[in-house]
Amino acid sequence: MEKKDDVQLKKIISHAKEYGFIFPSSEIYDGLGAVYDYGQNGVELKNNIKSYWWKAMVQMHENIVGIDAAIFMHPTTWKASGHVDAFIDPLIDNKDSKKRYRADTLVEDHIAKIEAKVSKEVSKAAKRFGDDFDEEKFKSTHPRVKQYLEKINGINERLKNTIESGNLSDLKDLITELGIADPISGSKNWTDVRQFNLMFNTQLGSLDEGADKIYLRPETAQGIFVNFLNIQKSGRMKIPFGIAQIGKVFRNEIIARQFIFRMKEFEQMEMQFFVKPGEELEWYEKWKEKRMRWHLALGIPKEKYRFHDHLNLAHYANAAADIEFDFPMGFKELEGIHSRTDFDLKAHEKYSGKKLQFFDPQENKSYIPYVVETSIGLDRMFLALLTSTYYEETLEDGSRRVVLSLPPAMAPYKVAVLPLVRKDGLPEKAREIMHNLKFEFNCQYDEKDAIGRRYRRQDAIGTPYCVTIDHQTLSDGKVTIRDRDSMEQQRVPVENVKETLRKSVSVVNLLRKL
Ligand code: GAP
Numbered sequence: 001m002e003k004k005d006d007v008q009l010k011k012i013i014s015h016a017k018e019y020g021f022i023f024p025s026s027e028i029y030d031g032l033g034a035v036y037d038y039g040q041n042g043v044e045l046k047n048n049i050k051s052y053w054w055k056a057m058v059q060m061h062e063n064i065v066g067i068d069a070a071i072f073m074h075p076t077t078w079k080a081s082g083h084v085d086a087f088i089d090p091l092i093d094n095k096d097s098k099k100r101y102r103a104d105t106l107v108e109d110h111i112a113k114i115e116a117k118v119s120k121e122v123s124k125a126a127k128r129f130g131d132d133f134d135e136e137k138f139k140s141t142h143p144r145v146k147q148y149l150e151k152i153n154g155i156n157e158r159l160k161n162t163i164e165s166g167n168l169s170d171l172k173d174l175i176t177e178l179g180i181a182d183p184i185s186g187s188k189n190w191t192d193v194r195q196f197n198l199m200f201n202t203q204l205g206s207l208d209e210g211a212d213k214i215y216l217r218p219e220t221a222q223g224i225f226v227n228f229l230n231i232q233k234s235g236r237m238k239i240p241f242g243i244a245q246i247g248k249v250f251r252n253e254i255i256a257r258q259f260i261f262r263m264k265e266f267e268q269m270e271m272q273f274f275v276k277p278g279e280e281l282e283w284y285e286k287w288k289e290k291r292m293r294w295h296l297a298l299g300i301p302k303e304k305y306r307f308h309d310h311l312n313l314a315h316y317a318n319a320a321a322d323i324e325f326d327f328p329m330g331f332k333e334l335e336g337i338h339s340r341t342d343f344d345l346k347a348h349e350k351y352s353g354k355k356l357q358f359f360d361p362q363e364n365k366s367y368i369p370y371v372v373e374t375s376i377g378l379d380r381m382f383l384a385l386l387t388s389t390y391y392e393e394t395l396e397d398g399s400r401r402v403v404l405s406l407p408p409a410m411a412p413y414k415v416a417v418l419p420l421v422r423k424d425g426l427p428e429k430a431r432e433i434m435h436n437l438k439f440e441f442n443c444q445y446d447e448k449d450a451i452g453r454r455y456r457r458q459d460a461i462g463t464p465y466c467v468t469i470d471h472q473t474l475s476d477g478k479v480t481i482r483d484r485d486s487m488e489q490q491r492v493p494v495e496n497v498k499e500t501l502r503k504s505v506s507v508v509n510l511l512r513k514l
Contacts, residue, residue, distance in 0.1 A: 005328040012328070012390050013259050015402065019461050021045065021386070022260065034253055034264045041461050042382075044412030044442060046267075049381050050246055052409065052507050053269045056294050056514055057244045057374075064242035064271065065235055069223025071248060077222050078199065078215050080351035081344060082316075087218060088195045090163070090171055091254060097185035100254055103171050103193045106180050107159050111152055112330070118148050160312040168193040198251045200264075216250035221373060223247070224272045225344045228356055232274075239358050239369055240283065244271040246378065258329055260379040267378035274358070274369035277342065283372045284319050284339040290514075291323060291337060291374050297513040298407045300388050306331060316343030323376075325384045334384055335376035342368040385410060389462065399452075404462035405485055408505040411462040414441040415501055418454050420470040422447045430469045433479065433494060441501055459484055464505055467497060 016022040020039035024031035038046055058066045078084050092103040121144065126133045139145055155178065162171040172193045181188050200216040217223065224243045231243050246269045253262050260266070275283045288307065296302055303326070310320040318339050325334040345356045345368045357366040389405045408414065417434040419426035427447055437443050444463065446454050451468065458466055468480040473494070481500060482489045492500060503509075 009328040041412040048410045066244045080347040088197050090193045091196050092193045093191040094182040095189040096187035097182050121145050200250045218251050220245045220247045220268045220270045240275045242271050242273040270375045273372045277370045280339045280370040288337050297510045338373045340371045403459045406462035408464040409507040413444045413463045414505040415465045416444045416458045416463050418468045
């Protein structure tokens with residue numbers, strides 16, 4: 001039997017297609033694995049997320065500016081950043097099912113299963129002991145839980161060592177020793193582990209001219225680092241300051257599953273914050289908190305989010321955490337906050353031979369700033385919104401409706417304008433009202449089908465309000481505003497509609513909460 005969460009994800013995928021949010025890429029040719037197109041409603045939702053991020057990160061901060069760097073960069077960029085040598089996934093194949101997996105992910109999933117056992121014991125005990133329950137004490141004294149935690153630590157340590165040393169045969173041994181089986185077939189018949197670079201490459205120039213191999217950027221961050229001095233000088237930026245960017249990135253994800261969670265072509269929204277060395281951990285904590293506030297302002301329940309502090313740090317980082325989101329397939333990384341030290345700027349100094357330093361007038365000396373990065377996948381944020389706001393319900397009259405209770409500021413359309421019937425001058429009045437609203441709000445006009453069906457269509461794409469124009473409107477100048485979530489209806493004078501909408505659909509409401 002299919003797991004409930006898989007069923008839920010499948011429903012969301014088909015809803016996203018049916019209602020013009022997301023289609024498989026080049027579907028008429030049977031699609032392309034892990035590549036997707038955003039449809040007419042998807043692009044609006046995506047643009048609203050981008051705009052909220054850009055306003056919150058760039059326009060609300062005097063010391064953060066944005067850029068839009070090219071996707072192609074000089075190939076040495078990726079040598080300096082470490083991506084040519086180290087942007088690799090350890091892959092393993094199951095000989096029976098012929099399925100390919102990331103070897104480290106198989107081990108991490110195994111750890112997650114043990115963690116789930118710990119959580120189960122903890123919640124059982126919490127119920128038993130009630131208010132007196134001390135979770136930390138329980139974990140450090142309960143024999144079985146202690147054993148689980150020791151096991152987790154041991155596996156984590158071993159995984160970290162194999163990754164850092166690049167010892168692939170030890171990683172294979174770990175998988176064998178833990179008795180990890182193919183999640184699909186249950187077979188333990190594994191190949192050796194192999195390394196695979198995730199960067200796509202292509203040729204610059206024609207082959208006879210001696211073409212150069214260039215890469216499609218796998219992160220937007222490097223476009224920021226190589227422009228550090230341009231921005232700092234032309235913008236007369238003083239430390240601490242940030243540079244933000246939204247853009248496409250490409251990764252040759254071999255194991256791409258779970259819809260738009262792991263794609264080959266996706267968008268990142270990244271910000272590099274340049275600080276004085278020694279102050280990075282303070283800024284790291286501030287950015288962790290600020291980014292969580294950005295998420296929570298959207299009104300998604302806070303239980304859906306959690307921090308996951310990295311124990312195994314990349315060699316260039318001195319602190320790192322993920323903001324994880326409770327997707328249908330469990331808590332997974334949505335955003336990363338990394339204290340990247342001076343690793344990138346130092347590497348670009350070395351490879352380019354150019355000084356990438358900041359002259360600090362107070363200290364009267366130059367230094368390479370340290371960097372705190374916030375990096376969120378736009379498509380993952382899209383998926384987070386879609387999966388956490390989709391619901392189905394049966395109404396009192398027995399009819400069913402499917403709703404996307406999107407935060408109003410993120411909804412593709414803010415309001416649908418609906419003449420009750422397609423005659424008696426109602427369409428004309430409706431168009432007049434729509435014309436008046438459309439300069440400020442993205443509106444949709446719909447006059448086809450019974451009003452109930454039209455409401456359902458708007459619920460399904462997340463439109464927070466419907467404005468209905470009926471015969472009485474022509475005499476009393478009032479319309480009915482229907483609320484998507486409560487389905488309550490109120491009659492208001494036409495001239496009050498804008499104000500009613502503004503109160504809840506404007507992104508300003510979110511920004512004020514930050
Ligand atoms: N500059 C840092 C960096 O790129 P990352 O953790 O590799 O860090 C940042 O990526 C974010 O990009 C992730 O938190 C995730 O939201 C998103 N992301 C990464 N790989 C992705 C993929 N294959 N498909 C969709 N989103 C992805």
